[in-house]
Amino acid sequence: MIKIEGVSKYYKGMDRPAVSKLDLEIKEGEICVFVGPSGCGKTTTMKMINRIIEPTNGIISIDGKNILEFDADELRLGIGYVIQKVGLFPHYTVFENIAVVPKLKGWKEDKVMSRVRELLDVVDLDPDENMYKYPNQLSGGQKQRVGVARAMAANPSVMLMDEPFGAVDPITRNQLQNEFLALQKKVKMTICFVTHDIDEAIKMGDKIAIMNNGKLVQYDTPENILFSPINEFVEEFVGSDRALKVLNLLRVSSIMEAYMPTIRYGSDSSQINEFYNNSNFAIVLNDDNKLQGYIDINRIVEKKNVEKWCDYIRTYDICLGIDSTLKDAMVAMLENDMKTIPVLDDEKKYIGVVNFDMIKSHVGREYETTIE
Amino acid sequence: MSTLKYFIKNIDKITDLTMEHIELISLAMCFALIIWISIGILIRNHNKLANGLLGVASIIMSIPSISIYGILVTIPGFGLSRLSAVFALVLYAMLPIMRNVYLALNEVDESIIEAARGMGMKKNQILWKIQLPLAFPIIFAGVRVALVMMVGIATLAVYIGERNLGRLIQQGITRTHMDMVLTGGLLVAILAIVVDGVMALIQKKLISPGLHLDS
Numbered sequence: 001m002i003k004i005e006g007v008s009k010y011y012k013g014m015d016r017p018a019v020s021k022l023d024l025e026i027k028e029g030e031i032c033v034f035v036g037p038s039g040c041g042k043t044t045t046m047k048m049i050n051r052i053i054e055p056t057n058g059i060i061s062i063d064g065k066n067i068l069e070f071d072a073d074e075l076r077l078g079i080g081y082v083i084q085k086v087g088l089f090p091h092y093t094v095f096e097n098i099a100v101v102p103k104l105k106g107w108k109e110d111k112v113m114s115r116v117r118e119l120l121d122v123v124d125l126d127p128d129e130n131m132y133k134y135p136n137q138l139s140g141g142q143k144q145r146v147g148v149a150r151a152m153a154a155n156p157s158v159m160l161m162d163e164p165f166g167a168v169d170p171i172t173r174n175q176l177q178n179e180f181l182a183l184q185k186k187v188k189m190t191i192c193f194v195t196h197d198i199d200e201a202i203k204m205g206d207k208i209a210i211m212n213n214g215k216l217v218q219y220d221t222p223e224n225i226l227f228s229p230i231n232e233f234v235e236e237f238v239g240s241d242r243a244l245k246v247l248n249l250l251r252v253s254s255i256m257e258a259y260m261p262t263i264r265y266g267s268d269s270s271q272i273n274e275f276y277n278n279s280n281f282a283i284v285l286n287d288d289n290k291l292q293g294y295i296d297i298n299r300i301v302e303k304k305n306v307e308k309w310c311d312y313i314r315t316y317d318i319c320l321g322i323d324s325t326l327k328d329a330m331v332a333m334l335e336n337d338m339k340t341i342p343v344l345d346d347e348k349k350y351i352g353v354v355n356f357d358m359i360k361s362h363v364g365r366e367y368e369t370t371i372e
Numbered sequence: 373m374s375t376l377k378y379f380i381k382n383i384d385k386i387t388d389l390t391m392e393h394i395e396l397i398s399l400a401m402c403f404a405l406i407i408w409i410s411i412g413i414l415i416r417n418h419n420k421l422a423n424g425l426l427g428v429a430s431i432i433m434s435i436p437s438i439s440i441y442g443i444l445v446t447i448p449g450f451g452l453s454r455l456s457a458v459f460a461l462v463l464y465a466m467l468p469i470m471r472n473v474y475l476a477l478n479e480v481d482e483s484i485i486e487a488a489r490g491m492g493m494k495k496n497q498i499l500w501k502i503q504l505p506l507a508f509p510i511i512f513a514g515v516r517v518a519l520v521m522m523v524g525i526a527t528l529a530v531y532i533g534e535r536n537l538g539r540l541i542q543q544g545i546t547r548t549h550m551d552m553v554l555t556g557g558l559l560v561a562i563l564a565i566v567v568d569g570v571m572a573l574i575q576k577k578l579i580s581p582g583l584h585l586d587s
């Protein structure tokens with residue numbers, strides 16, 4: 001838990017404080033996203049938490065202990081830090097970069113090695129292929145992955161991330177966001193995340209702290225930020241397309257339904273006839289619930305070839321992960337011209353489908369219940 | 373042809389002089405490295421002091437070496453000794469080495485230092501593990517320049533009692549023995565080229581592949 005109480009920061013030569021009387025609390029295991037226009041004090045706030053910058057007044061404590069009571073370097077060893085410009089050490093390999101904090105903490109060599117491999121897997125980089133590369137041999141997205149892996153190396157309970165996915169294209173960013181959320185679900189760090197992109201804030205945040213001119217304007221859940229903005233500034237900052245932004249907030253797991261009939265690959269054709277009356281399509285699964293494709297039942301029956309239904313299986317070009325947002329789902333539908341998309345769990349097993357009507361009705365409901 | 377004959381006939385003496393030459397510049401380089409790298413590190417965060425020292429270094433650089441030797445031998449305690457010869461060479465290394473250390477350390481990307489600090493590295497660790505390795509290519513380039521320069525400047529130290537390849541040139545001229553002058557001149561040039569080549573090889577070996585721009 002991070003508690004910020006009455007914290008202000010005056011830089012020399014500035015007539016107003018960069019951060020002014022900030023009060024907020026980030027709960028254990030939550031992601032708090034700081035968002036606001038450029039120069040509003042997001043980075044300054046974040047850097048005060050690991051004492052890169054000392055506050056002019058006020059108290060910051062982590063798990064109830066004033067951070068001034070720690071030795072500054074000791075404190076930082078326990079806090080993961082991802083800076084805006086990634087800041088990988090160019091003369092170190094990927095391995096050496098990630099190993100910095102574990103080595104500073106005196107971990108044994110084999111433990112460091114296995115941790116680095118584990119982390120590279122976590123951020124979806126092949127360890128054997130990338131471990132001994134230098135940063136200048138990596139793409140922008142790969143660098144950011146290594147930056148995140150490096151920050152997480154020694155299992156910090158607190159992470160500070162300053163626009164960690166800033167410098168990459170939208171597709172890679174989306175992917176990094178999804179991977180990070182999936183990861184966070186497992187490790188439950190207390191995270192302070194800075195961005196200037198409200199969409200990213202809505203997607204990543206358990207709580208959002210909207211700042212302006214060094215002051216905290218609203219600190220609330222994404223839902224409340226979207227539907228009960230405290231003043232005009234927040235309303236304007238969120239934008240007029242709230243219904244679309246909601247898509248970023250909701251995950252497919254919350255609306256997905258398992259209503260589509262499923263059939264095992266190779267099973268008896270009698271099932272097909274059973275389906276015939278109530279559905280046009282059925283999902284085909286392997287024995288271990290892996291997705292095989294789908295079949296168009298009408299077509300099979302038309303062709304009078306029910307016995308050989310397995311020859312009519314079509315595969316899906318795209319699937320969604322359980323952590324995908326409704327926006328991901330919409331984009332996938334529009335780009336691939338599909339109305340229904342299957343959803344797979346972390347082990348790539350089939351768990352359900354989403355379709356356009358489900359999104360439409362769900363967003364409508366959400367909008368109505370929260371808006372009054 | 374006659375130059376070659378001269379060379380072969382006097383091979384022992386020439387080897388001796390070459391060795392002396394190398395010994396002098398090695399000695400001078402050792403001191404220069406210790407002194408100027410330390411000072412470069414110490415002044416890295418003191419811009420005013422650094423600018424003052426860099427000014428002094430530029431002035432020294434612009435004084436002809438023969439007059440530096442001349443001035444040094446008049447100073448009590450220096451005189452016609454190896455100390456004067458070494459000291460002069462060390463002075464000439466001030467600009468290329470100290471300046472490069474200072475500039476290179478200050479050129480290290482601020483965000484990299486901040487990342488290191490944020491990860492909990494101590495000041496010393498940041499200096500030794502991050503800043504110096506990153507500054508190393510530029511520092512090494514300065515050392516290389518200084519070393520090649522020393523090869524040439526050392527020849528003039530024969531006027532204050534050193535015995536080295538400069539002696540062949542000096543004595544050759546006074547005796548109008550052209551083969552001797554040519555041998556000396558050529559050997560100094562070759563030595564400079566060899567030193568430069570060796571440094572280039574070391575540079576390739578020592579600099580982290582992550583710092584080569586074109587990998």
Ligand SMILES: Nc1ncnc2c1ncn2[C@@H]1O[C@H](COP(=O)(O)OP(=O)(O)OP(=O)(O)O)[C@@H](O)[C@H]1O
Nearest residue numbers: 011012014018037038039040041042043044045196
């Ligand atoms: N080291 C500094 N010295 C003086 N003023 C500073 C310093 N760092 C930041 N500021 C000022 O403090 C204010 C807040 O800066 P900060 O970096 O926290 O903004 P930010 O919200 O992170 O902006 P951005 O989205 O552009 O990164 C700005 O007006 C900035 O000019």
Ligand SMILES: [Mg+2]
Nearest residue numbers: 042043044084
């Ligand atoms: Mg910032």
